[in-house]
Amino acid sequence: MEGLMTLFADPTVWAALMTLIVMEVVLGIDNLIFISILSNKLPEGQRQRARRVGISLALIMRLALLSTIAWLVGLTAPVFDLGFQGAPGAHGEPSFETEFSWRDLILIAGGLFLVWKATKEIHHNADPNPNDDLFDSPSKTLTFGAAIVQILMLDLVFSIDSILTAVGMTDHLPVMVIAVIVAVVVMFVAADPLANFIHHNPTVVMLALGFLLMIGAVLIADGFGVHVPKGYIYAAMAFSAAVEGLNIWSRRRQAKAAAARGEAPSGITSGE
Template sequence: MFEWVANPAGWAALVTLSAMEIVLGIDNVVFISVLVSKLPRDQAERARRIGLLLALVFRVLLLFALTAIMRLTEPVFTIFGNGFSWRDIILIVGGAFLIAKATHEIHAEMEGPGESERRGAAPGAFTAAVAQITVIDLVFSVDSIVTAIGMAQDVSIMIIAVVIAMAVMYAASGPVSRFIAHHPTTKMLALAFLILIGVSLVAEGGEIHIPRGYIYSAMAFAAAVEAINVMAGRKRRKHAGGRGEA
């Protein structure tokens, strides 16, 4: 099982797959960060840990069911000459869910907090957040594992790469969640990212491949612009405070 350890090609596959899994995990981190940003701090931390643990469990379980995963890519029905597999269906449903969820959250942000939000998180908010994280974890896990199968042949390499990626995601999700919670404008940007990701998942399920590099480049550029805006806002507040004291 670990014969690849003595083979440089095995290590190259591990590094490449780990990097790919980390990149694919960005979508998951953004979604979890947006969801937990509306929860109290203690619940947000708990939901974040549960969400990432579920993501790890789903990925590892799917890796041990490689035969079933490969069958997910076989067409189950055809529409207008285009075959749709269970993987396509999962991606389309998951993408549609992301678009609907992000649109709903944007509408809520535009309308302002409701009465329940002003009083605090609703009693079932934590359970609802974990349930939604679970659904999206499954969608992203299927996409991630199908990609892993195409890049590596050894299950042990895939499992190690997934564990490495999940460790990086866990380390990054905390700062990302806190940043989104403290800067409302970045939450709107994150929601726009989720719509973009949802559209790409629906397109992928419909056999229309949108290179992920284009999507992540656009996200990185928008995030860089928003980071500049946040830093400029801090400097303006600092200068305004200094003038007030003078």
């Protein structure tokens, strides 16, 4: 206890904690969007439980990884090399890495899964009654157990990314633990409102799936050593979300104006 008091008496530790909490919350947005979209495919009575189980698994996984930091850091060590150099980039360096660590392989696998899942969901939303069996309706086949397995797979990818980010920002384990717990609590609070908002606004579903496609592509690029600054990604997501927010606000104003004139609002359901 005295060690913790001494640690948190240092203002730089508080600055690191605040910065890390913000970073963990931002990184948790990706995880939360996926959990929200996947849980909305379940029957209504199972959705909240799936979200809570998924976020709880994310917390357990992050804390478990924090307890094995030495092993986790070892995941960044190369395990094999393809033996050739990528094409030169703008500054003469290889455009992508040919040495791959376990972290790289996990990020690539997670990115491919995200791209596949988002593409499948976009196909289903664009064509709810497909004729071929390859893209059968997820809502007919997805069970609670299958949803939890998929959430667990992405929890692993996002947890490794999250904890490695934390390790790179501070050497103090208590600071990492507090930041992770606070970020997951924020996810718990935001999960139901976000999922309900996505469910009641169909255009937001497509936007969120587009986010998942972009996040999947970034994970794949990161696995190949092409590091896209996260600030660019989240700035693009925030801009797109702001534009869609203006569209929703405009549609609701048109619906109210139409209702005041006694007209049926075009393209807007009565439940919106």
